[in-house]
Amino acid sequence: MKQGIGVLAALLAFAHIGNAYGQNEPIRVSVGGKLRHFFFVSDQDEIAPEAINAFGMSSDVEIYFKGSTKLDNGLEISAVVELEAETSGSTNGDEVYIDIRGDWGRFRIGEKEGFNASFIGSPVPEAFLTTDERIIGEMAIKRRNGVTVNDTFTFKRFASDVLGVRYETPSFSGFKAAVSYHPSVATGEGPTDMATQRNNAIDVSAGWTGRVGAVDLRVGGGYFHVSSRKSQFLADDGIEAWNANVTATMGRVQIGGTIMDVNPVNGTDETSWTVGALYNLQPWSFSADYFHAVRKPFANATIKERTEFVKLQSAYKLGPGIGVGLTGFYTTQRDATNVSYDGYGMIMGAKLDF
Numbered sequence: 001m002k003q004g005i006g007v008l009a010a011l012l013a014f015a016h017i018g019n020a021y022g023q024n025e026p027i028r029v030s031v032g033g034k035l036r037h038f039f040f041v042s043d044q045d046e047i048a049p050e051a052i053n054a055f056g057m058s059s060d061v062e063i064y065f066k067g068s069t070k071l072d073n074g075l076e077i078s079a080v081v082e083l084e085a086e087t088s089g090s091t092n093g094d095e096v097y098i099d100i101r102g103d104w105g106r107f108r109i110g111e112k113e114g115f116n117a118s119f120i121g122s123p124v125p126e127a128f129l130t131t132d133e134r135i136i137g138e139m140a141i142k143r144r145n146g147v148t149v150n151d152t153f154t155f156k157r158f159a160s161d162v163l164g165v166r167y168e169t170p171s172f173s174g175f176k177a178a179v180s181y182h183p184s185v186a187t188g189e190g191p192t193d194m195a196t197q198r199n200n201a202i203d204v205s206a207g208w209t210g211r212v213g214a215v216d217l218r219v220g221g222g223y224f225h226v227s228s229r230k231s232q233f234l235a236d237d238g239i240e241a242w243n244a245n246v247t248a249t250m251g252r253v254q255i256g257g258t259i260m261d262v263n264p265v266n267g268t269d270e271t272s273w274t275v276g277a278l279y280n281l282q283p284w285s286f287s288a289d290y291f292h293a294v295r296k297p298f299a300n301a302t303i304k305e306r307t308e309f310v311k312l313q314s315a316y317k318l319g320p321g322i323g324v325g326l327t328g329f330y331t332t333q334r335d336a337t338n339v340s341y342d343g344y345g346m347i348m349g350a351k352l353d354f
Contacts, residue, residue, distance in 0.1 A: 032064040033085070035352040036133065040140040042345025054345075058139045060132070061085040062094060076101040095161050108166040113156040114180030115168050119207030119220030120245045123153035123258035125278030127287035128315040128325030128349070141343045144333040145305035147293045152272050153258040155203045155224045158239055159185045164201070174210040179203070185226055194230045198237055201226035216249040218256075228265050236266040254278040267299025283317040297336035306334040321353035 038058045046052055063085050068078035078101075082094040097110025123131055134150050143149070151157035164182035182201040184192040192199050205222025221244035228238030240263045247256030257275035264270075276289025289311050294304045309331035317323045327347040334340045 027067045027069045029067045034062050036060040038347055038349035040347045042140045044141055044343030045341040059086045105170045106168040111161045111163055114166055114203045115178035116203055116205040116222045117154040117156045119205050120154045124274045124276035124289045125254040125256050127285040127313040128327055140345050141331055144341045145335045147295045147305050147307040153260045159201050175208045177206040198226050218247045220245045238265040252280045268296050270295040285315045287313045303338050308332050323351045
């Protein structure tokens, strides 16, 4: 009840501000989006009677609509609607939210992850693929354990594009902090039944960007907590986690890494980390990175599941918003019975941003 009253009070306060300032120009609408197509070839260990095709494809297509206006005192209000557009995946809305910005910071309401993801940025420098392009974990290699390989290093893995409210402070000498609250981490609207849904997710995050000598630094991290369901048979799925990232840029070279530690109530603790380096030689760029994660398949397990992979990437920028790339990778996975599975392959693709 106290949390609900707090959210209501914040909304009423911002509504009052908007009425007081008035609108000085009409809402402007812009359209953008992204188009990615990937082709991969891979060779991996199989379990009979599997016969995994060595060739495959993946796509990621979204259309963005954004409306924005500025009130007569400089207060900025914008609305964003992102739609999944490929027929092979979801055709529903992806992110839908409203931003209100002023000298006091930023307030956001709607379907969007917290600001932790923006503070972390890229968990590791990459020439071609990004944290949202999970070709290895989702497409090219079959998963053999429960290690998280999607949105591994930010709190988006727990609360991805679900309803909530968020506040971000203004920047103070490069430092920002933010807090996010989601009544539920499940999709859907209306009252949250705490007996059947994880509930009351909160994350507190911070980030700093600045320059130390000849090095540009970005540091980010945060803490996340979501409460378990209250049902007697479901009351062990709460989560507590923290993450941290450091990225340094020196001329054409960028190095960085991120760590995530996850402690579920059910004891399936998971620790993931990644490091990498990028060399930017426009229009070419090259990178190498390493990923390592271990997870307890059950509480007090003596054998931990493990996933590791190495990626070597190259990319070429054809023009503004247009690029092609090539990635080679090797991965090994260990399951809860201590059996290992190896795989390797290549990913080729094209990207358009508009």
